Amino acid sequence: MDMKAWQHLKTIVHHKNLVRKGCFRVGLYRQGIMHDWSKYSPTEFLVGCKYYQGTKSPNNAERMDKGYSLAWLHHKGRNKHHLEYWIDYSEENNGLMAGMPMPVNYVVEMFIDRISASKNYQKDRYTDESPLRYYEHGREHYMMHPKTQELLERLLHMLAEKGEEEVFRYIRTDVLQNKRKKDSRC
Secondary structure, three states: OOHHHHHHHHHHHHHHHHHHHHHHHHOOHHHHHHOOHHHHOHHHHHHHHHOOOOOOOHHHHHHHHHOOOHHHHHHHOOOOOOHHHHEEEOHHHOOOEEEOOOEHHHHHHHHHHHHHHHHHHHHHHOOOOHHHHHHHHHHHHOOOOHHHHHHHHHHHHHHHHHOHHHHHHHHHHHHHHHHHHOOOEO
């Protein structure tokens, strides 16, 4: 295995471990274990090895090189914690594409994924504001259901203002408990 492949594998494993720990903290055990398994498929892994940089997703480099990222198209179509998985034609929006309501547990996994990706790439520069800043940087192009967006933004702001302990407690005691009591999509 060449050095870029080894570094890419270490990055994936580290990211998956961070997500697993976060998911376990809020009680999403299955999602913590199953998170991002598609990254080990040849479609995603080989691209990751070829375009590995260590500071950002190799999918961005593939996109710069080819004009699209086959690895990203593969990944977002198989992982329900990505908002792009939930884009469909909307009957309420004259048949135009729109973000569909996401199940709450996948919104929480998306939130934890954003924390973990920020920690993975920023390392010592990471702060509890990092995931919010990254989200706000690309916010104008996200196609997300308003309720999904509201929950994700609430969690990102809470993280930035109150820290991980408080937001993870809130997710366990309020967000995921309420999911079990009422409509599980937002």
